[in-house]
Amino acid sequence: MLRVIYAEARKLRRPTLALSTTAIVAGLSVLFTSLVYLRINSGHNTRRGEFVSAAQLSQATGIGYGFKLVAAFLGLVALCIFASQTAQEYTYGTLRNLLVRQPARMKILVGKCIAMVVFAIFMVTVTAIITVAASYLLAPGAKVNTNLWATSAGLSYLGHTFFNVLLSTIGFGLFGMILGLLFRSPITAISVGVLWNLILENILSAALSGSAKWLPGQNISNIGEGGTIDLSYTRSLLMSALYLAVGFAIVASLFKKRDVAN
Amino acid sequence: MSNLAISVSNLTKVYGERAAVSSANFEVPLGTICGFVGPNGAGKTTTIRMLLGLIAPTSGTGTVLGHSINEPEKFLPYVGAMIEGPAFYPALSGAENLRVLASLGGFPQERVMELLELVGLGDRAKSKFKTYSLGMKQRLGIAAALLPNPRLLILDEPTNGLDPSGIHEVRELMKRLAAQGTSVFVSSHLLSEIEMIAEYLVMLRNGKVIFSGKTESLLEAQQPIIIAKPEYAVDMPKLVAIAQQSGHIASVVDDELHVLSPAEWSATFNRLAFEAGITLANLATVRPSLEETFFELTTESGAN
Numbered sequence: 001m002l003r004v005i006y007a008e009a010r011k012l013r014r015p016t017l018a019l020s021t022t023a024i025v026a027g028l029s030v031l032f033t034s035l036v037y038l039r040i041n042s043g044h045n046t047r048r049g050e051f052v053s054a055a056q057l058s059q060a061t062g063i064g065y066g067f068k069l070v071a072a073f074l075g076l077v078a079l080c081i082f083a084s085q086t087a088q089e090y091t092y093g094t095l096r097n098l099l100v101r102q103p104a105r106m107k108i109l110v111g112k113c114i115a116m117v118v119f120a121i122f123m124v125t126v127t128a129i130i131t132v133a134a135s136y137l138l139a140p141g142a143k144v145n146t147n148l149w150a151t152s153a154g155l156s157y158l159g160h161t162f163f164n165v166l167l168s169t170i171g172f173g174l175f176g177m178i179l180g181l182l183f184r185s186p187i188t189a190i191s192v193g194v195l196w197n198l199i200l201e202n203i204l205s206a207a208l209s210g211s212a213k214w215l216p217g218q219n220i221s222n223i224g225e226g227g228t229i230d231l232s233y234t235r236s237l238l239m240s241a242l243y244l245a246v247g248f249a250i251v252a253s254l255f256k257k258r259d260v261a262n
Numbered sequence: 263m264s265n266l267a268i269s270v271s272n273l274t275k276v277y278g279e280r281a282a283v284s285s286a287n288f289e290v291p292l293g294t295i296c297g298f299v300g301p302n303g304a305g306k307t308t309t310i311r312m313l314l315g316l317i318a319p320t321s322g323t324g325t326v327l328g329h330s331i332n333e334p335e336k337f338l339p340y341v342g343a344m345i346e347g348p349a350f351y352p353a354l355s356g357a358e359n360l361r362v363l364a365s366l367g368g369f370p371q372e373r374v375m376e377l378l379e380l381v382g383l384g385d386r387a388k389s390k391f392k393t394y395s396l397g398m399k400q401r402l403g404i405a406a407a408l409l410p411n412p413r414l415l416i417l418d419e420p421t422n423g424l425d426p427s428g429i430h431e432v433r434e435l436m437k438r439l440a441a442q443g444t445s446v447f448v449s450s451h452l453l454s455e456i457e458m459i460a461e462y463l464v465m466l467r468n469g470k471v472i473f474s475g476k477t478e479s480l481l482e483a484q485q486p487i488i489i490a491k492p493e494y495a496v497d498m499p500k501l502v503a504i505a506q507q508s509g510h511i512a513s514v515v516d517d518e519l520h521v522l523s524p525a526e527w528s529a530t531f532n533r534l535a536f537e538a539g540i541t542l543a544n545l546a547t548v549r550p551s552l553e554e555t556f557f558e559l560t561t562e563s564g565a566n
Contacts, residue, residue, distance in 0.1 A: 014353055099315070259318060
């Protein structure tokens with residue numbers, strides 16, 4: 001298993017992927033955090049026209065606000081990476097090389113998954129560091145008091161948020177991996193994943209009241225939020241785990257039995 | 263321990279209603295070079311994939327290095343393979359691509375550079391795979407197949423895209439490996455290459471094995487051709503008549519007479535021509551090449 005993880009890590013750490021992903025998450029982190037602090041007097045400085053005031057940001061929870069805001073996009077990035085890294089083995093024809101060197105197919109699958117989870121941890125950690133650093137840098141200009149941020153309450157909130165965002169990011173990543181194994185084409189897997197999560201689920205939850213609590217993307221995303229009044233954290237955790245476990249069981253079974261003919 | 267590198271019995275793969283491989287039976291002795299030939303779509307790659315555990319046979323059995331093909335984990339650590347052309351990650355360098363496979367198989371990383379040097383890619387080790395020419399990609403595929411220091415090397419069209427010197431190098435490499443005890447199972451369209459190196463041959467047509475055994479036995483079993491050329495072209499019709507009156511099939515090809523007959527008849531033919539007042543400028547007996555035999559056996563008309 002360690003060999004598979006190490007081999008997969010060699011692919012993930014290639015500069016074009018590792019550096020571009022780091023650049024994207026860093027850019028998003030700086031952009032979203034900056035918008036919150038630089039537009040604090042505009043009346044709508046966060047997503048969907050919502051507003052967060054300097055007083056709110058001065059609370060202990062203010063330390064993780066920017067980070068939480070980027071979480072949804074981290075999920076999308078993870079979905080794309082997990083999907084492409086899985087499906088490309090089919091399009092490049094490299095799966096046959098992997099299976100000749102490691103014929104235990106489940107080891108390949110689980111090893112790939114673990115390596116990508118480690119990559120997701122790296123991605124979330126980078127985002128957390130940059131958003132917190134950017135928040136500290138921008139807070140004085142926005143007249144936000146940071147005294148409560150480094151307290152145990154603030155750090156505990158940041159820790160919880162980190163854990164939830166990580167779970168959500170990994171959840172979206174696994175969602176992408178399932179699509180990658182199912183469609184065996186990076187473009188199709190990513191297109192379906194992005195369209196489903198960004199468009200279809202949003203239309204469904206807007207059109208059908210109460211449907212959000214049944215939709216996989218909404219539940220995985222809600223984990224990153226730490227739960228909302230409409231959708232509890234525990235329910236989202238269970239629903240996401242159920243969806244991912246069923247999806248993974250189906251594609252793992254296909255992966256194990258399917259002929260490698262390309 | 264079995265003295266066979268590969269053995270298959272009634273191996274069959276059916277896709278829908280089409281049998282890609284149908285009741286294939288053949289054996290490849292250890293330490294030999296075995297050519298695996300057949301027209302496009304004959305089922306060569308499907309057979310190779312079944313041997314490597316990549317696709318499951320519909321029926322039949324097989325062993326590789328004495329282990330069932332249903333347990334690839336038992337023999338794959340000792341098998342090197344390049345199947346249907348080289349497939350690597352375009353954004354990784356040649357060396358990095360090999361390192362991925364070396365990590366996966368648990369082979370020493372030092373072997374990567376040794377093998378890249380061996381296949382002539384030492385100076386392009388750090389270049390991305392996507393920048394490689396077809397020949398270089400092929401060389402990298404061969405290097406990847408050699409990573410485990412294999413006891414059995416399975417190569418599917420290893421000389422595709424290689425220039426003549428590259429083809430020569432691959433041929434020499436296969437000979438060298440076989441001399442060191444490695445069994446080589448190689449499919450190729452270059453039959454002249456196969457004829458030069460393969461002691462054993464497995465020939466497929468429409469998913470069926472139409473010959474398996476020593477290359478020598480196959481070629482020896484073919485009817486030789488006596489090629490004769492009269493000193494004066496005007497004597498050609500008389501020469502044709504002599505051959506046909508003796509009960510042999512004769513045809514004129516490019517100013518030469520081709521007679522299908524046993525090699526021993528050439529002396530009689532020479533005497534009959536002399537008695538008819540014809541001087542032969544050329545008289546030779548040739549056996550059909552593997553390529554000619556292949557066409558004879560694999561074309562519908564030849565096989566029926």
